[in-house]
Amino acid sequence: MKILSPLDSAAEVDELVDAGAGEFYCGLLDERWHESYPVISINRRPAGKGHFRSFADLGEAVRRAHDRGASVYFTLNEHYYTDEQYMLLWHYIDGAIEAGIDAFIVTDFGLIAALQERNYQIPLHCSTGTTVFNRRSISFFKELGVANITLPRHLSVEELRELSTHASGVDLTVFILNSRCVNVDGFCTFQHGLAGPEILPMYRNACMLPFKVSGVKLNDSGQAQALPADSPQVERQKLWERVHVDDHPCGVCALFDLYDMGIGSVKIVGRGNPQERKLKDIQFVSSLLEQVQQGDCDRDCYLKHARSLYGSVYGRECRRFMCYYPELL
C-alpha cells in the first residue's frame, strides 16, 4: 500500500518522499488557462495556490520523484470539458506527457474518449469524480483501460471490502485524510471558486456557507406542517456547513482493514496546503501504515493507537462528524 500525496512544486518532492509519500498527484494552472477561464479550473482547484506554475517545474518534480522511486499523476479531473476548451487542453496534456508524468487522473468520459481517439498511450486513473460505487462500474472502467480508480468517499468499510474483491486488474485508491465532502464529488454540480477569496460567499464551496434552514413535515394526506426552527430535524440539516475540508477529517482507523483488503493506495487530500501540513499528514499516516505492515498489532490494538496518535498529532479528540468511517468509532 502506498501513500498518495498532494504535490505543488518540485521543491517539495524530497521531503515528502522522506516522510513516506510513495506517489503524488498534482495539477498545473498557469496564465494561459487562467486568462481564458478565470473562474473555471482545469483540475477542480480554483486559481491560486495548489498548482504547478510551469512545465519546467513539473518536469523537475517528476525527475526528482522518479529518482526516489515515486510516481507523479497529473490531474485533469474537471467533471466535464467543452469542445471549445480542447485547444487549450491538448497543450496541457502534451506538456504533462513531455514532463514525464506517469498517468492522468480523469473524471470526464468525454476526455477519456478524446484521449483514446488520439491514441495516447499514457495510463489513465479514474478520479473519485467517476463515482465508481459498484463492481460493474469497476468493470466498465477496466474495459476502458483504466489502471487505477479512486473510490468515492461515500462507501463504508464493509462496502469497500466487498468492492475490493472485484478489483483484479485495477488498483484501488481510497481517501484517508482531509476534505471529507458531504456531497458525492462526482455528482455535485455546485461551482467552486466563482470569485477570489476576497468575496467569500462566492469563493467558498456552497456546502460551507451558512444557511437559514426551515423544514416541513408532510402528513399522510400530503399536507405540510412547519417544523420548529430548533427541532432536531432542522438542526441536523445544519451539519452540512460544519463538515468540511480543512478541519482534519480523518479515516486512519480504517487503515488496518484497507491494508487487509488489498487497497493499493490511500489518498491524502491537500493540494495547496503548506508543505509543513503535508509533511505532518504524511508522517501521521505513514507511521500508522508502518505499524499495520509490521503486523505486530491486532485490530483493536491498532484502533486504539490510531485514535491516540490522532489526538497527539492534531491536538484534538476524534469527532464522529469528521470521521471518514464513523462506523468504526
Place this chain on the structure above:
Amino acid sequence: MEQALYITRIQQLEYVREGFARIYFGAEFCERLIPSLDDVSTIAAFVQKRSLALTLMTPYVTNAGLDRLVLLLDAVRDMGMQVEVVFNDWGVLDLLRKEYPEFVPVMGRLLNKTKRGPRIMNIVDKLPGTCRNYYESCVLSVGAACDFLKQRSVYRVECDNQLQGLRLENTDPAIRKSLYIPYVFISTTRFCLTAGCDDPERTDFVGVDSCARECRNYMFQLDNQVMSVPLLRKGNAMFYVNDTIPETLADGQYDRIVVQPEIPV
C-alpha cells in the same frame, strides 16, 4: 414534443393527464428507494392499459443496489415490455448493455455534469464569453463524448432546466435530449441528513447508515442571500425550482419534456 410525467410513487399516478405519452417511474438518487416489484408491476399495468410508454429511473448503486436492480430488471423483462432505462451509474449501463440489450439505455442527469449551482446567476452577465460558454455548454459539445455514448447504444441524454440555460445547438443531433422541469437537480449524498433525523442521537452523525425513509416525510429549504433561489433538500438530494420554459425548447434542441409534479424523491 413528447411529454412525460415523472413520478416516484404509485399515488402520484393521479397527476396523469391527457397529453402525457410516457411515464417515468423509479428512483434517481437513492438505492433504498428503488421501487418494489409490486409497484413496478402496477405501473406497468397502468401504462399498458393506456398505451403509454415507460421509462424506468435508476440511481447510482452499490453492489447491494445493483443486485436489487437485477431483480427489478428481470421482472420487467419477464413482462415483455419495451422500456427505457435511465442510468445514473456507469455500472448500470454496463449491466444494461451486457445483460439487458432489449432495454433502451438513457444517460441520466447525474452523469450529464453541467454546473447547476444557482450562485452563477450573480455573475453570469459579467463573465467573459469563454466562461459563460462553459457554463452554458456541456460534455455533449465534444464529438468524442457523443461517439462514446453512441458506441454504447446511448442515444438519449437527460438535461436539467438550469438557470443559466443550456445550449445544445453544437451537439450531435443523433443524441436526443430530454428537458426536466421544474425541479433542477444540484447535488446528492450518501451521507443523507434526512436519514435518522428523528433520532437526536444521530444529530452529529455524517455517514452511511440505516434510515426509516424519512425522506418521504420531510422537506427542507436552505436560504443564503448569495443563492439566487432557495435550495430544496429532500432526502439525499438537493434541488431548486426553475419553471421558466427556455427559449431553446422551441429550437428543436429537445424532443421530450419531463414534468416533475413533485420533487422526485
